[in-house]
Amino acid sequence: MCGVVLTGHGGLDKLEYKTDLPIPSPSSQEVLIRVGASAVNNTDINTRIGWYSKSVTSETNTGASAGFDSANDDDASWSGVPLTFPRIQGADCCGEIIAVGSGVNPNRIGERVLVRALQSPLTGDADFGCITYGSECDGGFSQYATVRDDEAFTVESPLTDAELASFPCAYSTAENMIDRVNVRAGETVVITGASGGVGSAAIQLVKRRQANVIAICSSDKRDQIKAIGADQVISRGTSLIDTLGADSVDVVIDLVAGPQWPELPDILRRGGRYTVAGAIAGPIVDMDVRTLYLKDLSFFGCTYQPRHVFENLIKYIEHGEINPLVSKTFALKDIGVAQRTFMEKKFIGKLVLLPK
Structure with missing residues (x-):
């Protein structure tokens, strides 16, 4: 079959497209x-370049093409456990079941499925234990x-494979953050990135939860x-204190961190909640x-996802309560x-990879 193999931590040269x-x-x-579509995620790139290593302190894009010389392979995965190479990445996966193992009901053959990106551990059941599809397997x-x-x-769902593949990793990450801080109707929520x-x-x-959204992004979007x-919408880099005022919002959903981070606790009201699942502008x-x-x-750090988060996401998709945002598709090669x-x-939304 065709696929992309990650041969080690580093630059784009570590991704090898193979047909055998x-x-x-x-x-x-x-x-x-049979994979219908996958997608590009920060976690795939961060894993490739070793950004999760504690020895890396800069923003993601600094090493996104060539990797980080400072990355330590011993702690370069998101879990801190060294990866096994070669590895086929891809946290997102939409496709059709075409065969099952001996312990699986054969009636599943033919089902259209989405794979949960953050899964239960391969062994054991430790609190907050999880693996990422395309990382530990x-x-x-x-x-x-x-x-x-x-x-x-x-x-x-009537959605295409490409549209469905845009959901698992990104939307489950977002829903998990929202679920963890219990966003309620009428609250004001700031979303970075x-x-x-x-x-x-x-x-x-x-x-969907009938709360108010203040979004931070580049002005052209x-x-x-x-x-x-x-x-x-507030343009990235604009002073949040000057624009919103101190103690003005209920929840911050942060995916960026970086130099503007100190304003985020300041804009939260007393008793406010902060949740984070990314640091693309820098982790320190x-x-x-x-x-x-x-x-x-x-404060809530969010990686582990209870099973109900993905179960709810499937319901939202099937009920048409959320929409895919596919910016562009690419051949896997x-x-x-x-x-x-x-x-x-x-771009806005997701970039999707098609295996054909």
Whole structure:
């Protein structure tokens, strides 16, 4: 089969498109999927370049093409556990079940499925334990992929494979953050990095809960972000204190961190909630701890996802409550071009990869 193999941490040269990979065989509790589409995510790029290593302190794009010389392979994965190479990445996967293992109901053959991107551990059941599809196991950057039976979710939808593949990683990340901080109707929520895959998903998912959205993104994307539901758009780099005032919002959904981060606790009201699942502008920030405790703020780091998050996402898709935001599709063999386009950040939503 055709697929993209990651041979180690580093630059785009570590991604090798191959046409002679063996089609995987499902184990007793797995299913075999004919992949219809996958997508480009920050987590795939961050894993490739070793950005998760504690020795890397700069923003993602600094090493997105060539990798980071400072990255330490021993802690360069998101989990801190060294990866096994070669690895087929791809956290997003939409496709059709074409075969099942001996322990799986054969009636599943023919089902159209979405694969959960953040899955239960391969072994054990530790609190907050999880793996990423395409990281600790092979993922969707190929024509065929295997996955555990209980991590392949049936989806009934008229959407195309490309549209469905835009949902799993980005939308489950956004929904998990929103679920964790319990966004409620009428609240005011600030979303950083609002034009990216997770940010644009968060806009829709927050509006679904009838809360108000203040989106932060580049000024040239203002109209598009308003069109997908934002109530107010603030240009990236603009002072949030001057624009919104201190103690003015209930929740911050942060995907950026970086130099403007110190304003985020300041704009939260007393008892406000901050949730984070990304740091594309840089992971190291300055914080006045007095703001945290004197304002009784709650901070939530979000990686682990309870199963109900993805189950709810499937329901939203099937009920037409959220919309896919596919900016462009690429052939899987052009993954390098797709990731370069991703790094340029000139689009809204998702870039999708098609295996054909």
